[in-house]
Amino acid sequence: MTPDGDEADANTVSERTTERAPSDDPETRGRPTGSATMSTVTDTQPTATDPGRTTSGGTGERVFRGLTTGSGLVVVAAIALIGLFLVVQAVPSLLANNANFLTSPEFVTTDAANLRFGIRDLLVVTLLSSLMALVIAMPIGMGIALFLTQYTPPRLAQPFSYVIGLLAAVPSIVFGLWGILVLAPAIEPFAAFLQTYLGWFFLFAPGNLPVLTGTIFTGGIVLAIMILPIITATTREVFAQTPRFQVEAAQALGATRWEVIRMAVLPYGRSGFIAASMLGLGRALGETIAVLLVIRAATSPSTGSLFDGGYTFASLIASAASEFSQPLPTGAYISAGLVLFVLTFVVNAIARVVAGGKVNG
Amino acid sequence: MSAALDAPERPAAPATFRNVSTARKIKDRLATVLVSLAFLIAVIPLVWLLVSVLIKGFPAIVSADWWTRSLSGVTPDEVRGGVYHAIVGTLVQAVISGVIAVPVGILAAVYLVEYGRGRLAKTTSFMVDILSGVPSIVAALFIFALFVSIVGLEQSGFLVGLALVLLMLPVVIRNTEEMLRLVPDELREASYALGIPKWKTILRIVLPTALSGTITGVMLAFARVMGETAPVLVLVGYARAINFNPFEGNQASLPLLIYTELSTNPSAAGQLRIWGGALTLILIVMLFQLAASLISRYSAISK
Amino acid sequence: MAKRLDLKDVDIYYGDFHAVQNVNLSVPPRSVTSFIGPSGCGKSTVLRTLNRMHEEIPGARVEGQIQLDGEDIYARGSDAVAVRRTIGMVFQRPNPFPTMSIRDNVVAGLKLQGVRDKKKLDEVCEASLRGANLWKEVSGRLDKPGGGLSGGQQQRLCIARAIAVQPDVLLMDEPCSALDPISTLAIEDLIGDLKKDYTIVIVTHNMQQAARVSDQTAFFNLEATGKPGHLVEIDDTEKIFSNPTERETEDYISGRFG
Numbered sequence: 001m002t003p004d005g006d007e008a009d010a011n012t013v014s015e016r017t018t019e020r021a022p023s024d025d026p027e028t029r030g031r032p033t034g035s036a037t038m039s040t041v042t043d044t045q046p047t048a049t050d051p052g053r054t055t056s057g058g059t060g061e062r063v064f065r066g067l068t069t070g071s072g073l074v075v076v077a078a079i080a081l082i083g084l085f086l087v088v089q090a091v092p093s094l095l096a097n098n099a100n101f102l103t104s105p106e107f108v109t110t111d112a113a114n115l116r117f118g119i120r121d122l123l124v125v126t127l128l129s130s131l132m133a134l135v136i137a138m139p140i141g142m143g144i145a146l147f148l149t150q151y152t153p154p155r156l157a158q159p160f161s162y163v164i165g166l167l168a169a170v171p172s173i174v175f176g177l178w179g180i181l182v183l184a185p186a187i188e189p190f191a192a193f194l195q196t197y198l199g200w201f202f203l204f205a206p207g208n209l210p211v212l213t214g215t216i217f218t219g220g221i222v223l224a225i226m227i228l229p230i231i232t233a234t235t236r237e238v239f240a241q242t243p244r245f246q247v248e249a250a251q252a253l254g255a256t257r258w259e260v261i262r263m264a265v266l267p268y269g270r271s272g273f274i275a276a277s278m279l280g281l282g283r284a285l286g287e288t289i290a291v292l293l294v295i296r297a298a299t300s301p302s303t304g305s306l307f308d309g310g311y312t313f314a315s316l317i318a319s320a321a322s323e324f325s326q327p328l329p330t331g332a333y334i335s336a337g338l339v340l341f342v343l344t345f346v347v348n349a350i351a352r353v354v355a356g357g358k359v360n361g
Numbered sequence: 362m363s364a365a366l367d368a369p370e371r372p373a374a375p376a377t378f379r380n381v382s383t384a385r386k387i388k389d390r391l392a393t394v395l396v397s398l399a400f401l402i403a404v405i406p407l408v409w410l411l412v413s414v415l416i417k418g419f420p421a422i423v424s425a426d427w428w429t430r431s432l433s434g435v436t437p438d439e440v441r442g443g444v445y446h447a448i449v450g451t452l453v454q455a456v457i458s459g460v461i462a463v464p465v466g467i468l469a470a471v472y473l474v475e476y477g478r479g480r481l482a483k484t485t486s487f488m489v490d491i492l493s494g495v496p497s498i499v500a501a502l503f504i505f506a507l508f509v510s511i512v513g514l515e516q517s518g519f520l521v522g523l524a525l526v527l528l529m530l531p532v533v534i535r536n537t538e539e540m541l542r543l544v545p546d547e548l549r550e551a552s553y554a555l556g557i558p559k560w561k562t563i564l565r566i567v568l569p570t571a572l573s574g575t576i577t578g579v580m581l582a583f584a585r586v587m588g589e590t591a592p593v594l595v596l597v598g599y600a601r602a603i604n605f606n607p608f609e610g611n612q613a614s615l616p617l618l619i620y621t622e623l624s625t626n627p628s629a630a631g632q633l634r635i636w637g638g639a640l641t642l643i644l645i646v647m648l649f650q651l652a653a654s655l656i657s658r659y660s661a662i663s664k
Numbered sequence: 665m666a667k668r669l670d671l672k673d674v675d676i677y678y679g680d681f682h683a684v685q686n687v688n689l690s691v692p693p694r695s696v697t698s699f700i701g702p703s704g705c706g707k708s709t710v711l712r713t714l715n716r717m718h719e720e721i722p723g724a725r726v727e728g729q730i731q732l733d734g735e736d737i738y739a740r741g742s743d744a745v746a747v748r749r750t751i752g753m754v755f756q757r758p759n760p761f762p763t764m765s766i767r768d769n770v771v772a773g774l775k776l777q778g779v780r781d782k783k784k785l786d787e788v789c790e791a792s793l794r795g796a797n798l799w800k801e802v803s804g805r806l807d808k809p810g811g812g813l814s815g816g817q818q819q820r821l822c823i824a825r826a827i828a829v830q831p832d833v834l835l836m837d838e839p840c841s842a843l844d845p846i847s848t849l850a851i852e853d854l855i856g857d858l859k860k861d862y863t864i865v866i867v868t869h870n871m872q873q874a875a876r877v878s879d880q881t882a883f884f885n886l887e888a889t890g891k892p893g894h895l896v897e898i899d900d901t902e903k904i905f906s907n908p909t910e911r912e913t914e915d916y917i918s919g920r921f922g
Contacts (some may be wrong), residue, residue, distance in 0.1 A: 014447065050553045063559035068476055071468035072485040075534070078527060082503040089506040138608040143399025151396055153722060160400065163655075167407050169650050171588025173616045174639045177623065178410045225406045232403075245759040249822070251717060253773040253829065254749030256385055257573060258392035263772065267763040273534070286496020289590035289620070314498045321501075337502040341495065342394065348494030352487060381745050382778060 042273055068226030086338040093331025105301040110330035117332045121302040125311040130284035132220030133227055138277050141231030149239040167228035174295030179222035184213035191217055207307035214296035222294050227280035228281040238272025239265055282347040288314040313340040390641020414639050421637025433602035438628035446603040450614040453607050455587050457522025463579055466533030474541040475563055493531035500527040501538050501595040516597050520606030524592035529582040540571035573656050581652035584646045590616035615642040666693035667733040667832040676709055683709050689882055695866045698874040701884035706893025707867045711835050716744040728834035752831035756838040758818030760810030767806040773829035777829035788828050796824035797854050816847025830884040836866040844914045852877050871917055875905050900919040
């Protein structure tokens, strides 16, 4: 019985050192994918112990430091400018809008003197397709991450990850092409089956398209495939960092492999997985050309069914791109782009906060 | 104590190793099956897609004309001509983007790793994450709003290059950053100890050590932007002839060729061009990916 | 329910690397046996083969026999998971499950076995924490996370977790190396108590600790880096530290090593 409260500190420090260690694993370097998503698990603290900092240095030092800082600022400025110019270009059109921007299902910009546009249906289609993609890709992505980190022998893990990475290498227009010309006809019977037997449920009710190919349902599946490598890459990385001692604690209690995952790997990697899923969601929300090719345009407003057609924010803008000539109609699309920008900003910021809190904490 | 702890399902005649219950074993097997299944489920669409593209696109790309001719003077339903003009456009636009994004991206990564302190560095790092999540259509709209609507430029391949800069930057920054962090501090300290100033240490010691990783990142960034379709839809018109000049006139690119043929040309020749274009695009993207992974294999930093 | 452990002609390999050579020793029930020796001599490696934890390292394998009361723990058809359930382990660094409460940590092993009866779990929780000399300190905050305890308390929590499933043998891999002297003393006292009910094998790099807690001591050594480790001798602790048979052992314990 000892009053040993003061050792907690020393212990936490040693724990942290080992938690970091696996990130040096050579296997996590040079992966084909997810390099951009890496950021969620790297911290912002400079690595070098920094003797050069105290000396202000000569002209060369000042110029070089200025150049690098300036380049960093370019990124900050880019985001600020994107927001600023989208707002500047959107406001006049929003003021000239004769429909309610938030609640109207219309998007009519043919008459510049009578703009009627709203984002209700864009929001519905964007969210339905992206969330469906997420619902499909999250469990599969987690399964693959577990498969690659907990089940595959290290020698095979690398080539297997490379295979998943290949999915990220396929350009989205090719996904769109394949989605509408190959996948859509192939899964039509399945869609028909769902509609016949689950049609009473609003998601599977008949939609506003006369056919069952090229629906939000098809788009959601294509998007799920597209975001799978994103979710997998980041989740895999976090799972692989599960501290060895936590895994051993479960093993020594006589836990089966699955029980080790439940007791050690999942609790440790949960936030990383959520962050990864948010990154995937962000990608799905903004995906343009694949959605434009796969989901058919509909003539009537959205019914909230997965068998609807219609436009997402991104696909609507792309579909109208060739008609960007008059400022006011163009501004209507830019205001849709602004909403998309805000949406992806928020989702990515959440991803960053969730991941940062866990892995750096 | 041991009496109080009597474990419930211990058999009367104890086998030395109390067996794991069947239910737990089944759960464990089930998990193994499901997890392996998840991997298979991901492989199915990949193989399906690659095989479809290969089968449908292969007849197009085997002709020599495909790689050396444009579609200038070819009618939509003629199986003739090639995609040289689109390959040129794709590469020209990617190079424009690279010329700007690579130096800025590397310098920004140097800032984050070597100089960045405090709030500005945190903000920059955060914004790199945000930028990597900006949809390509939004990047394209921004360039349109700024350069076409406000400055009044004509749509051109150059503007596509500018939009691609925004998509390339975060990839270059994150990859370079990661490599710079792997450069051991001992190297920096050895250089400082010789009286070499920090900026020269970075330029002469740190960056060269991280070079192969940085090049890998640049290759991956190229692979990412060459497949982008949204910027070319918004920022440049399609041309059926070769145009080397990104500052003037329409300029084709592989994604734009695919999209244009798909939306305007239902003939068999059009179908062939679509799939041939898709296969060509995949091949070029994979070439860059392959280069990236080969270079990273010969990484200078060995752990 | 303590049982005896017998190692017969045990050789351990990591891939092509011969890590430990030809170990023969016996651990009687209700006793403490400590493994001492220089770094890299394979003492921890041997310990980890006793509950098949080494199998988690790819390429690791064991030749020879390890018997628990005469039954080979590597017998065909025996399951590593079942072995670990019978032979508990405490690690160098305290490793409570960070997301679980103190109570859930203690009963984690029982829950794995499907025990759901709340009353039973609470009983076992209290008995195990008492057994680990931790009950008085944590009884008021059983629902708090285990990670909030001090290092020494965490290690005793891990011991409570290990004894909650009533193992036949308790393996301890340098259990005090991450702790301060006062916590170390608490753990050593606890080992003395636990010996009444369990067979205990402890790896330590602290010779005074081996002398204090163990009934018999095994000294491992290796000829050179890269060569396999081997058991030099095993004997009553008193004899090892006062009058060892082997010259090597004497050199080591008197600090003339190397």
